[in-house]
Amino acid sequence: MNDPISDILQSKGLRATPVRLKVLEQFQGSDNAVSPKEIELRFDQIDRITLYRTLKSFEEKGIVHKIDDGTGTPKYAMCIDKCDEGHHHDDHVHFHCNDCGNTFCVEDVEVPYIKTPPKLKVAKTSIVMNGTCEKCQ
Numbered sequence: 001m002n003d004p005i006s007d008i009l010q011s012k013g014l015r016a017t018p019v020r021l022k023v024l025e026q027f028q029g030s031d032n033a034v035s036p037k038e039i040e041l042r043f044d045q046i047d048r049i050t051l052y053r054t055l056k057s058f059e060e061k062g063i064v065h066k067i068d069d070g071t072g073t074p075k076y077a078m079c080i081d082k083c084d085e086g087h088h089h090d091d092h093v094h095f096h097c098n099d100c101g102n103t104f105c106v107e108d109v110e111v112p113y114i115k116t117p118p119k120l121k122v123a124k125t126s127i128v129m130n131g132t133c134e135k136c137q
């Protein structure tokens with residue numbers, strides 16, 4: 001039996017536990033970034049700490065990336081760019097729809113290089129645009 005979801009976990013060196021499988025399933029089945037709260041609702045019962053730990057390990061392993069869309073609730077989305085453990089390459093722009101509240105990756109739009117004063121060491125530049133998504137127009 002070859003389950004693509006457990007394959008992802010295995011390739012990242014994570015054991016396919018029921019919680020991990022189900023959390024990862026939520027990302028696979030969604031075009032949007034999902035918040036921990038939304039994932040929590042898909043479970044009959046899940047310990048919040050377990051969920052946060054699961055998300056953190058996914059983030060560390062380069063399975064999902066965190067998006068701060070300015071709403072105050074962090075969201076997570078699957079990594080599409082070849083992300084590795086401890087090394088993300090999600091240099092794309094994100095979009096937050098003011099109508100439906102969804103946030104998603106705009107994979108084909110890269111964050112442009114922004115020239116900064118030499119004394120600033122930039123670790124990551126993120127751009128979140130907001131407006132109206134295709135579905136809400």
Ligand SMILES: [Zn+2]
Pocket residue numbers: 062063064065079080081083087088089090
């Ligand atoms: Zn990533």
Ligand SMILES: [Zn+2]
Pocket residue numbers: 097098099100101102132133134135136
């Ligand atoms: Zn929308």
Ligand SMILES: [Zn+2]
Pocket residue numbers: 065067077090092093094104105106
């Ligand atoms: Zn993204």
